Amino acid sequence: MTSGPPVEVRGLTKQYGDITAVDGVDLTVExxxxxxxxxxxxxxxxxxxxxxxxxxxxxxxxxxxxxxDPQESISALTGVAGFVEAPRFYPxxxxxxxxxxxxxxxxxxxxxxxxxxxxxxxxxxRAKDKVGGYSHGMRQRLGIAASLLRxxxxxxxxxxATGLDPxxxxxxxxxxxxxxxxxxxxxxxxxxxxxxxxxxxxVAIIRKGKIAYQGQLSQLxxxxxxxxxxxxxxDTAARKVLDSFTAVTDVAASDDGTLRFxxxxxxxxxxxxxxxxxxxxxxxxxxxxxxxxxxxxxELTEGES
Numbered sequence: 128m129t130s131g132p133p134v135e136v137r138g139l140t141k142q143y144g145d146i147t148a149v150d151g152v153d154l155t156v157e158x159x160x161x162x163x164x165x166x167x168x169x170x171x172x173x174x175x176x177x178x179x180x181x182x183x184x185x186x187x188x189x190x191x192x193x194x195x196d197p198q199e200s201i202s203a204l205t206g207v208a209g210f211v212e213a214p215r216f217y218p219x220x221x222x223x224x225x226x227x228x229x230x231x232x233x234x235x236x237x238x239x240x241x242x243x244x245x246x247x248x249x250x251x252x253r254a255k256d257k258v259g260g261y262s263h264g265m266r267q268r269l270g271i272a273a274s275l276l277r278x279x280x281x282x283x284x285x286x287x288a289t290g291l292d293p294x295x296x297x298x299x300x301x302x303x304x305x306x307x308x309x310x311x312x313x314x315x316x317x318x319x320x321x322x323x324x325x326x327x328x329x330v331a332i333i334r335k336g337k338i339a340y341q342g343q344l345s346q347l348x349x350x351x352x353x354x355x356x357x358x359x360x361x362d363t364a365a366r367k368v369l370d371s372f373t374a375v376t377d378v379a380a381s382d383d384g385t386l387r388f389x390x391x392x393x394x395x396x397x398x399x400x401x402x403x404x405x406x407x408x409x410x411x412x413x414x415x416x417x418x419x420x421x422x423x424x425x426e427l428t429e430g431e432s
Contacts, residue, residue: 131194132157133281133312134179138188141174148174150336151188156281156314156329161307163327164316171336172316176211176285179314180204192281209283209314214270218259222250222269225258229273237276244272248302264295271302282306283314288322300326355396356416357386359408368402375399387416 134156141149149171156162166172177183179190181197181204189196195203216225223241230237245251248268258266267287274282288299296319303326307313317323323330324344331341340347354377359365365386369378374395375388390396396413403410 131191133160133193134162134314135191135194136175136179136188139175139178139185139190140187141171141178141183142186147336149178149185152333152336152338154331154338154341156312158280158312159307159310160329161303161313161327162315163323163330164314164333165320165323165330166316166318166333168318170333172318172333173211173285175333176283176314176316180207180209180211180283182211206277206280207283208274208277208279208281209285210270210274211283211285214266214273216258216266216269216273219257221255221257222261222272223254225269226273226276230276233277235277240276240278244275247275247305248272249298262295264291264298267291267295267299268302271306275306279311281312281314285316286318287315288317288319296322353415354387354389356381356412356414357388357410358384358412359386359403359410361406361408362386364406365403365408368399368406368408372399372402385412 132155134154136152136154139149139152139154140147152171152175154164154175164172164175174183178185179192179197181190181201184198190198192203192207197203216222217228220228222245226241226244227238230241242251245254248271250265250268250272253261253265258269261269271282271284271287284303287303288296291299300322303313303315307326315323315327327344329341329343330347332339357365357369362384366378366380369375369386369388372395374391376391378386378388380386390399400410400413
């Protein structure tokens, strides 16, 4: 029997000569999570995923999948599936034949699950087409189908939406949600923030090989503080009021001309309303807004090359 969370990483480090690609990462993915592992390109996401799957050996630290170290025993990968970077198939063979070859390696009735997994990723009608003629999005979905042959409890996907068109991103997003609803824990690495924001409940943000944040998205937004957006009949006068009002901070104009600011508290917003009216800047819109994941991401990874 396995025990422990689906993924538990402590002090994970990988060095290549003088370059530290991953630097002391601690990470915990709990059962049922749809966990987003975020960072700019080159931040260490893929290297981390390779170590988690036992594909490369850490310089230091340890990985436990359901309580087992993949470097010590291949049994640690029981119930674990996914792909790093992009899935690979024989392009001159059709999708069904590619899956049959993989099923033969997996055993445990995997061959009998081929129709089911093709249906899940909506490739049944293209099962007899050569993979070489597949679009990028179709190959990504076929990669997930191959992973599902193993009936995984943990699905690890490295940048599954990269290179997809908007329709492909939507389909990938819906597929991940569907798999999560069926009880599969998902660890998803990505730099496509809007996609992660839509499907993930917990995230870790990695910057230059180190974790900059880990936890609930809602908590990350809470820590960022609530801001307000403001539009008035006289934004020039409104800006003067904001700049002179000590109970608000971080006043800035957005690309669409909306003024944004952080109030000290709700009473400050009420006081500001009165001052705007007195200045002849009648309020058209005054609304609270939560920071987007993109805004929080860039704040945490500022200075990343």
